[in-house]
Amino acid sequence: MRRSFLLAGISVPALALASSLAWADGYETRSVGPAPFSWSGMYIGLHLGGAWGESHVSDPFGSSIFGDNIRTPGPLGGGQLGVNFQFGAAVAGIEVDLSAADLEGTNTCFAFSGFYVSANCRSHTTALSTLTGRLGVAVGPQGRTLLYGKAGLAWEQNSIDATNGFVGPDTVTGASGSRFGWTVGGGAEYALSGYWSVKAEYDFLSFNGEHFTSPTSFGQVALPATFVLVPGLGASTSQDIHEFKVGLNYRFGGTAAPLDSAWGDGSSPVRPVAGTEFEIGARYVAGWGRFQKDLGIPGVPVTNLASRLTYDNMRTNGGEIFARIDTSHNIMLKGFIGAGTGGGKMNDEDWFFQFGPNLIPYSNTVSDVDNRIKYGTIDVGYDVLRGSSYKVAGFVGYNQLSQNMKALGCTQIGNQFSDCVPPIPTSVLGITEDDTWRSIRLGVAADFMLLPRVKVSADAAYLPYVWFDGTDNHVLRALVSPEDGHGRGAQLDLTISYAITDQLSLGVGARYWTMATTHGETDFGGTGIIIPQKFAAEQAALLLQGSYKFGFGGDACCGAIK
Numbered sequence: 095m096r097r098s099f100l101l102a103g104i105s106v107p108a109l110a111l112a113s114s115l116a117w118a119d120g121y122e123t124r125s126v127g128p129a130p131f132s133w134s135g136m137y138i139g140l141h142l143g144g145a146w147g148e149s150h151v152s153d154p155f156g157s158s159i160f161g162d163n164i165r166t167p168g169p170l171g172g173g174q175l176g177v178n179f180q181f182g183a184a185v186a187g188i189e190v191d192l193s194a195a196d197l198e199g200t201n202t203c204f205a206f207s208g209f210y211v212s213a214n215c216r217s218h219t220t221a222l223s224t225l226t227g228r229l230g231v232a233v234g235p236q237g238r239t240l241l242y243g244k245a246g247l248a249w250e251q252n253s254i255d256a257t258n259g260f261v262g263p264d265t266v267t268g269a270s271g272s273r274f275g276w277t278v279g280g281g282a283e284y285a286l287s288g289y290w291s292v293k294a295e296y297d298f299l300s301f302n303g304e305h306f307t308s309p310t311s312f313g314q315v316a317l318p319a320t321f322v323l324v325p326g327l328g329a330s331t332s333q334d335i336h337e338f339k340v341g342l343n344y345r346f347g348g349t350a351a352p353l354d355s356a357w358g359d360g361s362s363p364v365r366p367v368a369g370t371e372f373e374i375g376a377r378y379v380a381g382w383g384r385f386q387k388d389l390g391i392p393g394v395p396v397t398n399l400a401s402r403l404t405y406d407n408m409r410t411n412g413g414e415i416f417a418r419i420d421t422s423h424n425i426m427l428k429g430f431i432g433a434g435t436g437g438g439k440m441n442d443e444d445w446f447f448q449f450g451p452n453l454i455p456y457s458n459t460v461s462d463v464d465n466r467i468k469y470g471t472i473d474v475g476y477d478v479l480r481g482s483s484y485k486v487a488g489f490v491g492y493n494q495l496s497q498n499m500k501a502l503g504c505t506q507i508g509n510q511f512s513d514c515v516p517p518i519p520t521s522v523l524g525i526t527e528d529d530t531w532r533s534i535r536l537g538v539a540a541d542f543m544l545l546p547r548v549k550v551s552a553d554a555a556y557l558p559y560v561w562f563d564g565t566d567n568h569v570l571r572a573l574v575s576p577e578d579g580h581g582r583g584a585q586l587d588l589t590i591s592y593a594i595t596d597q598l599s600l601g602v603g604a605r606y607w608t609m610a611t612t613h614g615e616t617d618f619g620g621t622g623i624i625i626p627q628k629f630a631a632e633q634a635a636l637l638l639q640g641s642y643k644f645g646f647g648g649d650a651c652c653g654a655i656k
Contacts, residue, residue, distance in 0.1 A: 143339025161202030208509025375641030408438030458508035579614025
């Protein structure tokens with residue numbers, strides 16, 4: 095079963111900046127300012143993050159029509175322990191980390207023929223760990239920023255299972271246990287004081303060599319309904335995982351000396367800023383989306399599928415406006431609204447169903463998709479840490495995502511005796527999916543000056559409560575099915591901006607959202623026949639933004655970005 099993560103926030107990725115500017119600014123500052131910061135010594139810390147994986151399943155029967163790659167997004171969190179050795183600007187070290195994880199997903203596997211009842215495969219990762227060497231360089235004012243790469247060994251706790259639509263011996267197979275692999279990654283770590291530092295990093299993990307057997311199934315040897323038993327064959331699975339995480343480290347033997355004048359007396363990274371600060375801006379959003387729903391069989395677990403619809407590679411272009419207020423009492427309010435349009439593809443799979451005189455083992459049709467999204471977020475929080483060069487706030491908020499997807503036409507790629515033969519043109523509306531995801535957000539927002547005039551803004555939220563409401567309309571069949579469910583998710587946003595003036599900034603960023611139900615159902619055709627169903631959505635985007643900042647009172651606003 096999926097584990098529940100009651101996390102205050104989910105980590106966000108940090109992008110490594112070009113070191114030439116850092117060296118130019120950093121070493122000039124060091125020559126006339128306080129002594130360089132030392133990264134040497136042992137440290138311990140915590141990290142929170144998010145990840146998505148992809149499990150690859152080999153098909154022992156031959157090339158597959160569709161599937162065999164299982165996307166597994168979700169949150170993670172844990173701790174790390176390490177030691178650094180600094181030689182001039184160079185820093186070398188060793189680090190071990192351990193994360194609890196909840197990375198899960200499903201997809202079709204062993205679909206080598208439309209005359210074979212293929213399987214539903216599920217992958218679930220519950221723990222991750224790495225043992226790595228780190229090598230980096232200290233840059234920026236007083237060497238406060240450490241840019242590093244890392245590589246080494248990786249470990250995971252993972253399970254994979256394969257299920258077909260029948261109930262009987264050997265119709266559910268799989269494997270679970272520990273796997274070892276390798277990892278490579280990198281990140282940036284920023285010294286808040288002599289003791290404390292914050293880091294953000296990306297890691298790629300790869301695992302191979304898990305073997306299991308495909309489930310026993312049936313193959314069709316003659317129409318309309320002559321089948322033979324097909325025993326399982328040996329298969330294997332590999333997995334790649336992409337992690338983004340943010341961590342807070344405590345350094346043993348650190349000092350409380352000031353790093354520069356922006357930190358006041360240097361005794362603590364907590365320095366209140368008087369006044370109220372406003373920021374408002376707009377973004378261009380180039381997005382990618384995916385929506386998947388697994389339709390089960392009444393009376394059995396949702397892993398036994400009758401049908402699956404996968405709306406994938408849905409590209410969108412759109413825009414949004416955003417704003418943030420930080421009051422003199424450290425109360426923070428922020429939010430954004432946006433919309434986008436685009437297109438993609440939809441695969442409609444069905445297993446073991448009657449079509450005309452024939453019993454069809456497996457059918458897969460492809461349709462073009464017209465995709466439209468609308469979304470909005472509002473958060474209220476408190477600036478727990480706030481100084482002239484940083485803000486760290488905890489928040490609670492609400493997010494809503496509305497999706498309207500229209501499947502146009504269809505072409506059969508699985509079984510020539512099934513539907514959409516001959517193809518239906520894309521001028522014909524076939525299926526519509528109209529959905530709304532509503533989420534409670536618990537998270538952390540962090541803003542800090544990585545280099546002079548270069549600011550990192552990271553927003554990480556865990557979604558402990560997600561509600562899904564949707565309507566599936568098979569237009570050509572006059573079949574309207576209400577849908578609902580609830581589950582969990584994570585939302586991550588990162589922006590790196592450059593202050594052209596003290597008020598005006600331009601930036602680039604990235605976003606990743608994942609939401610999935612742990613319980614869902616559909617009222618099939620509005621007939622009162624309740625069928626178990628699983629819903630999952632992903633949204634990712636590249637962001638280009640401009641913003642304007644102003645404020646009043648104390649040293650609010652613009653001095654922080656000089």
